[in-house]
Amino acid sequence: MYRDNNSIYSTAHFDEQPVQAYEHTENGYHNHESYQETNNPRYSGAFSEFYSLKCHGTKAAIELKPSITRKSQWETVMLEAANATGPKQFNWSDKTSIQITKNELPHVIAVLLGIKEKFEGRSHGPQKNKGFSMIWQTNGNTTNLFVSLTEGGKPAKGVPISGMDAMMLGHMSCVQYIRNFPGLTSEACIRSLEIMSRHNV
Secondary structure, X not given: OOOOOOOOOOOHHHHOOOOOOEEOOOXXXXXXXXXXXXXXXXXXXXXXXXXXXXXXXXXXXXXXXXXXXXXXXXXXXEXXXXXXXXXXXXXXXXXXXXXXXXOHHHHHHHHHOOOOOEEEEEEEOOOOOEEEEEEEEEEOOEEEEEEEEEEOOOOOEXXXXXXXXXXXXXXXXXXXXXXXXXXXXXXXXXXXXXXXXXXXX
């Protein structure tokens, strides 16, 4: 159990209760770095258009959606977060968006599926001022995954996520990852992550 409230992995959020993730199919979208052109439909990968998963906390919410890199066409996911403005209301117009990189995606999948305890990504965005962290934390009989996004000049956005919700986010990420490797099965992918984790990779 982690108790350092000054740490990026602070447990001060445990007053919040995780809220179940759900499929999000809004009839609109925001431009971000995964789009090929601003007037193109939003990339959806293996999923239906506008598919995403959201998890709401009392102070912030996160959203995970399929994404693809512009240069290498690497299939991945976009992690976004917005701070709360009131009960069940969130300021998505001032969200922080982070596209998970090629090297980060296996670590993110491993954490979401409970294979690794934690992972942290830094130096995202044109100004290299965005980052994210994920860590499993236990408080009493409750174990949640705490996900936090940071961006220079903005308050951190953190949400505790239940184990089942983390698993669903992991499944989405895994589906996107294996699209980069024709013939790779989800079982082989997860097995590889388990082996790498044992080697502290």
